[in-house]
Amino acid sequence: METAEIRRRWLKFFEDNDHVVVPSAPLIYDDPNLLFVNAGMVPMKPYMLGQQTPPWPRATSVQKCVRTGDIEEVGKTSRHGTFFQMNGNFSFGDYFKERAIELAWGLVTTPIADGGYGLDPERVWPTVYEDDDEAYAIWHEKIGIPVERMTRRGKEDNYWNMGVPGPGGPCSELFYDRGAQYGAEGGPAVDEDRYMEFWNLVFMQDDLSQVRSKADFDIAGPLPAKNIDTGMGLERMATLLQGKDNLYEIDEVFPVLAKAAEMTGRKYGEKSGQAAGQSHPDDVHLRVVADHVRSSLMLIGDGVTPGNEGRGYVLRRMLRRAVRAMRLLGYEDKALPELLPVSMDRMKASYPELEIDFPRISQIAYGEEDAFRRTLGAGTVILDTAVTKAKQSAASTGGGQATLAGEQAFQLHDTYGFPIDLTLEMAAEQGVQVDEPGFRRLMQEQRDRAKADAKSKKAGHAHTEVWRELRALGATDWLAYQGLSADAKITGIVVDGVQVPELRPGQTGQVVLDRTTFYAESGGQIADSGVIAGPYGELPVRDVQRPVKGLVVHTVEAGEHGLTVGDAVEAKVDPEWRVSACQAHSGTHVVHAALRQVLGPSALQSGSYNKPGYLRLDFAWNSGLSAATRSEIEEVSNLAVRQDLPVSAQFMTLPEAREWGALALFGETYDEQVRVVEIGGPWSRELCGGTHVAHSSQIGALTLTGEGSVGSGVRRVEALVGMEALRYLAKERMLVAELSGMVGAQPGELRDKVDALLGRVKDAEREIARLKQEQVQAEAASLVEQAQDICAVKVLTHHAGDLPADQVRSLVLSLRARLGDASGSVVAVTGVNAGRPVVVIATNQSARDRGIQAGALVKQAASVLGGGGGGKPDVAQGGGQDPSKVDEALSAVACAIRQTLD
Known part of the structure; x- marks a missing residue:
């Protein structure tokens, strides 16, 4: 059975059993403790922690996961892998242990012809937590597993927690006996190669107050609602159903290996x-x-x-x-x-x-x-x-x-x-x-620093408790799309991570309102600027964030006046700030559409940032954009602005948005209901929660100011919009006027005039270089006389001074020709160009016959100069960092020749 079919059967089975099918979240997830989603339950964590109310009583998913902690072990065994898929079914206060066990048993043992996985029931071995008599009884009495095929295990193996205070509970793991060819009999406690774990059922029933380690924690009491979180490794099941030894041999992996x-x-x-x-x-x-x-x-x-x-x-x-x-x-x-x-x-x-x-x-x-x-x-x-x-x-x-x-x-x-x-x-x-041990020590120190950083971030997870408490009082009525000001009431104040009754004069803290018009930073758009007007004055808002879903938090500076929980206030967004921010965000969408129109549909946005008057957009592309291409993108963008295209936004389900052709920003996590912003209908249609203008003409002028690489296969364009674009263009116009005056030309003649001046400069540089080369070659005859004899080999070393590499090479070849082929000869010449030394060495055939290689000599000389080099045995070139050591480098060449010939 192919892996895709195993996945399909999973989702159908649980959908038929009244579970809502939830799409996999992206591997990039909005969690400060994680680089990537590393477990199937990660997208469900807000419901497990009580931060959000689950929208369904039961759900199922096949979640993409990546774990990188053992990346260096990949391949050394057949167990370690980075990307994997976790099939999960979840219950939020609905069914519990008995139903979870029944569902798991039903899917894995139902014959393949009837839509199940068809595993032999006699080869399935469950384990349960050592004190979980309830699960033990269900497996034995309800399912009929004989006691000799069941194992009780301790906290290390069969109790699950997140490593921080919160929900936890005992587990029941399912193992499958793969046969005597894989190891000794006796169950999972004897051999976990023969008995492969493929499913873990977590019964979340405890509220943990302290978690010191996986096996050392305190249970404060039972959870108000018991939850189910189960995970079946898709690759593990594919290994079993396809009769393979390990995950590298299944149908989704082995073709690449082959x-x-x-x-x-x-x-x-x-x-x-x-x-x-x-x-x-x-x-x-x-x-x-x-x-x-x-x-x-x-x-x-x-x-x-x-x-x-x-x-x-x-x-x-x-x-x-x-x-x-x-x-x-x-x-x-x-x-x-x-x-x-x-x-x-x-x-x-x-x-x-x-x-x-x-x-x-x-x-x-x-x-x-x-x-x-x-x-x-x-x-x-x-x-x-x-x-x-x-x-x-x-x-x-x-x-x-x-x-x-x-x-x-x-x-x-x-x-x-x-x-x-x-x-x-x-x-x-x-x-x-x-010194491999020294290297490994430094690598371990780097890992330890990374772990310490991750641990500190993980510890910071507890700080979200204050936001969960405030969120429990009610969600913020968010009115950013409706206007710029709103009457509101202060529902909470936090200073240094602690709830306080008031924000005193001189303090900076976070203020929660029951309603607000402030845009919280997200989707590449920075937060609004403005003030909260309280009973005693206006307090500047410096930042706006969403620490938990549904809660908008304002960072406020209290000057002479403070605020108190319960105060009636007014949230007032700076109108100029919002207008410029809308111009920038709509401009980002316009530039993205222009990129796709000019370069093709593969030029997809991979990130963005915009603030009043400025935008930048990262997109998939492998090569730099020519001046003509940049000009075309800018022209397409401004034509869209001039056409006064309508800008609209509407909410729909995520599948509807995808069917409609709306583009999603990579790495963003979206709810089932999403907001789609259109500019000119299908020309620009993106999922976006930002603020926008009503018509494209309100963006004003749009000018590209930069384009460059920000990584392999990713380019970045930057642009200014509105008044910032006009100011930028005014500065350029002033610069053109100044340059025109300097060269005595009209602005329209400036390019031709500069081209002519540059041509004259290049002609002069070429003439200087020619005269210098002639001078150097004229000196070549006298330089030949300076050659010294080392063990019957003529060795000529010379520092040519301020000379570029190509001229040094030309001089070296000329000197070698003048020395002739009658006996062994070696020429080594250094030069300095733009403050960096260069060395070129040439040998004739007689010298090479005696073991003198130009490439080896250049490495010796370049190492003295603080650099490196190489080349063929007859001619080689190198360079370095320290021009003060050219004489020492030439001496090193002569010394190396003596050592070779002695």
Whole structure:
């Protein structure tokens, strides 16, 4: 049974049993404690915590998840993976243990022909929490599981909590006996390879007051409403139903592995001679490729782009690990264009949007592979320099094997993205070992810092309690779409995370109103500016946020006057601020539509930011935009403004919006009811909660001010609108007038005049360069006489002063020709251009026959200069950072020649 069919049967079974089918939330989720959704219940957490009222009594979903804590273990065993899918069914104060157990048992044991999974009932082994007699009795007496197939377990295995105060409860896990070929008999307590866990039923019944660890917590009492949260691993069930050994062999994963094996000429799973429990390196690399390609596909599909921190860094790391694994398997060509389409073809049955969006997804992934290939080139130069220095250090201290410091290996990994296994491999090729323990120590310190940061963020979760308490008093009546001011009452004040009865003069705190017209920051639009007018004066509002759904919180500065809970106030948004903010947000939609019109539908927005008068928009694209393309985008945008297109907004269900063709912003989480903003009908139709103008003409002028790269496959455009755009254009007009005056031309003649001036400057530079080259060549005859004899080899070293690299190279080749081929000869010349030294070395055939290689000599010289280099045995070039050491570098060349010839 294919994975997509297992998924379909799950949703149909629970829908037939009165569960509402809830679509998977994006992997990027609005939770400060998480990089990605890492469990099926994450989107349901607000209902579990009591922050929101669940809209349905029972629900079911197949949730996309990513876990990256064990990313370095991926492939080493058949268990670890990053992307997975969790099938869940949830009850919010509706059914509890007995019904949850009945449903689970019914689905897994119902024959395949009748819509179930058809597992053999005699091979299912439930476990229950050690004190949960109720669940034990249900399994034994209601379902009929014999006691010899049931196991009681402690808190570590069979009690669930979130790691923070809140709901928790005992679990009942289901295991399946895969047979004697997988291990010893005796149940899950004996062998969890043979007995594979595939489903966990969590019975949320306790309110936890303190959670010190997974097995150390305090129970304050029972929850007011008992909930069910169950999760069945989709990949686990596919492994069982497809008769495979592990998740890497199921239908959604193995085709990528097989393609990688075909490309590299390797065989999967046919290696012998490995120690027990260890995988062959080829198998490890193939699993890494299969897992990371699929995970990257899903992450990019949900709006993640490669970057140097956070989610982007995780994606970048997985893409580069996949490319690196292919390299270790002997494949050095571009790999992702062959592998990513295979993964998409397998995943599109469950996620058809992947096929629709594949042009954007592939553009980003292929761009990152190209960038990594360039990184490998640059990292190789840096590594070569470090290796040379390590050799020199070992030689100067009296021998011993040269060692590359752990700090250098870590810098290569952390700063340049150079994998440690590549560092180890390339250093070993040059006879240098790496301080791997030092590298691992630094890596662990980095992980510890990350964990400490995550822990501090997680601890901050408790601070939301104050907002949950205020939310329980009632939702904020949000009137931002209706007007700019509203009479309101203060329902709560928070200072330093604590509720207080008043905001005293001089304090800054958060104020909650029963109704407000202030826009809370979201969807790329910053919060409104304005004041809260109280009984004793107006207090500036500095920020507006939504800490929990339904609650709008105003950060207020109290000057001479304060506020008190219960005060009647007026929420007043700054009209100029709102007008400019509306212009910017509507302008963002206009530019997005213009990009898609000019570049094509794959130029999809991946992020935005707008504030009064300014907007920026990130979109999927691999190359820079020409001046003509930027001009066309700007013209299309301004034509839309001039056409006075109507701007409208309406609410509908998410499926209706998608059917209507509305575009969603990647990474955003949407409710079932969404707001769709149109500009000119279908020309621009997006899901958006921001504030907008009523007609496109109200945007005013729109001018693009910048365009550039912000990551692999992602570009950014910036623009100004309204008065800010006019001010920008006025400054440009003034600049043109000033330049016209300086060169004595009319504005319309300015370009031709500047072109002519630049042409004259370039002609003069070329003439200067020609004269300088002639001077250098004229000196070549006298330089030849300066050659010294080292063991019957003519060695000419010379510093040419302020000379660019191409002229240094020309001089070196001329000098080598003048020295002739009768005996061995070596020419080494340095120059300095724009403050950076360059060194070029050439050898003739006789010198090479005696073991003198230009490439090796350049590495020696460039390392002295603080850089690196390389080339062929006959001609090589390098550079560095320190021009004061050119003489020392030339001396190092002569010394290296003596050592070679002695």
